[in-house]
Amino acid sequence: MSEEPAPAHLDPGEREAVAERETGSAVVIYEVIRKAGDEELERPASGLFFSGLAAGIAVCASLIAVATIRADLPEAKWTELVVAMGYTIGFIIVVLGNLQLFTEATVTAVVPVVAEPSPRNFWRLGRLWGIVLVGNLIGTLVVAAMIAQGWIVDGETLEGAIAFSSHLMENSFGRTLVLGIPAGFLIASLAWVLPNARENALWVVVAITWLVSAGGFAHVVVGSAEAWLLWLSGRASLAWVAFGFVLPAFLGNVIGGSGLFALIAHGQVKEEIEGGGAD
Numbered sequence: 001m002s003e004e005p006a007p008a009h010l011d012p013g014e015r016e017a018v019a020e021r022e023t024g025s026a027v028v029i030y031e032v033i034r035k036a037g038d039e040e041l042e043r044p045a046s047g048l049f050f051s052g053l054a055a056g057i058a059v060c061a062s063l064i065a066v067a068t069i070r071a072d073l074p075e076a077k078w079t080e081l082v083v084a085m086g087y088t089i090g091f092i093i094v095v096l097g098n099l100q101l102f103t104e105a106t107v108t109a110v111v112p113v114v115a116e117p118s119p120r121n122f123w124r125l126g127r128l129w130g131i132v133l134v135g136n137l138i139g140t141l142v143v144a145a146m147i148a149q150g151w152i153v154d155g156e157t158l159e160g161a162i163a164f165s166s167h168l169m170e171n172s173f174g175r176t177l178v179l180g181i182p183a184g185f186l187i188a189s190l191a192w193v194l195p196n197a198r199e200n201a202l203w204v205v206v207a208i209t210w211l212v213s214a215g216g217f218a219h220v221v222v223g224s225a226e227a228w229l230l231w232l233s234g235r236a237s238l239a240w241v242a243f244g245f246v247l248p249a250f251l252g253n254v255i256g257g258s259g260l261f262a263l264i265a266h267g268q269v270k271e272e273i274e275g276g277g278a279d
Contacts, residue, residue, distance in 0.1 A: 029195050034115055036191075037108040040100075041124040045131055048100055052132040055099035056139020060225045062090030063143075064153060066213070067161035080214065083164070087213035088206045090222065095190060095205050102133045102221055103253050107188035110258045136221045137246070144228035162233055165226030167216070169236060173248045176218050180252015183217035188257035220249040 040048075065086030073079050094101050109128050113121040146152045147161055171179065186208050197204045212219055227245045230236040236244075 029192060030111065032195050033108055033191055034111045037110070038112045040105070040109050041112060041121070041128055043128075045127070048128060048131040049135045051100035052102070052135025053139045054135075055094045055101045055132075056136035056141075056221060056225075057143055058093040058097070058099060058139075059090035059101065059136075059222055060140055060143035060147075061093055062087045062209075062213075062222050063161055063164070063225045063229070064147070064157070065089040066164050067153065067157045070164055071156045071160040084210050084213035085206075087222070088209045091187075091209040092202065092205050095194070096201065100132045100135065101187070102129065102136050103184055103187040103219060103257055104191055105129060105132050107257050108191045133220075133250070137224050140221060140225035141228050144225050145232055148229055148232035161226075161229060162235065165229050166235065168218075168223060168226055168245055169230065169240070171218070173244065176245060177248040177252040177255075179216065179218040180220065180249040181256035182215065183212050183219045183249075184253030184256025184258075186212050186217070186256075187219065187253075218245075218249040218252060220246060220253050223249050 066083050067086075069086045070079070070083050073082060091101075093099075095104070105128060109125055113125050143152075147158060150158055153161065168176075190205065190208055193204055193208075194201055224241075224246055227236065227241040231238055231241050
């Protein structure tokens with residue numbers, strides 16, 4: 001396969017930065033993300049699925065961590081802020097491990113589509129989203145089942161996980177959708193921030209994902225582990241998992257990650273791209 005020619009709107013230095021995945025201006029970051037997204041859209045289905053499955057399993061470390069921390073803390077106003085630190089663990093594994101998480105794909109894979117909105121690109125995007133999301137949800141179901149059976153946690157941690165997850169049932173469909181928008185935006189922003197983060201990448205992931213938990217926002221993948229656990233422990237129905245949480249959280253994450261962040265990211269460099277880098 002021949003190498004893709006460098007975009008005409010970049011100067012030679014910016015083209016080199018894109019090729020080497022280095023950092024630079026907003027246009028360079030945009031092209032780094034666009035190139036990465038285009039590569040993801042071309043990955044084989046099996047590779048996407050197993051990466052998504054691994055991400056779904058790994059991100060459940062967040063649920064185990066928050067349950068473990070909560071079990072040892074008293075009930076206080078600051079408790080949830082401390083517990084939210086555990087939420088970052090799974091994301092650290094997934095993001096720094098370059099595994100396929102649906103909410104990151106809402107911006108990385110969308111940028112090439114926004115840049116060139118063709119039927120082929122929309123089909124490729126739908127294919128990637130579907131495969132990755134299914135892989136993520138199967139992964140979280142597997143771990144939730146292991147938690148519910150007490151195979152990987154003790155009784156106290158299990159009760160802590162159920163208690164932490166129960167907050168999902170307090171929200172209506174509309175409320176979950178709304179809470180999914182900032183979660184989608186924040187997680188999608190990781191794709192934009194990390195190219196410039198360099199040695200601070202760990203702290204960027206921690207800060208952003210801590211806010212998702214501390215803010216009570218709805219993340220479809222981590223939240224699905226909580227929802228599966230509520231179902232498997234008899235606290236919720238399967239219909240509620242699918243239509244009371246997963247569907248509205250999915251829609252909110254897509255709106256926040258694709259409808260807001262990806263379009264904003266494209267909008268800030270649109271004139272430079274269309275101007276071909278001319279002064």
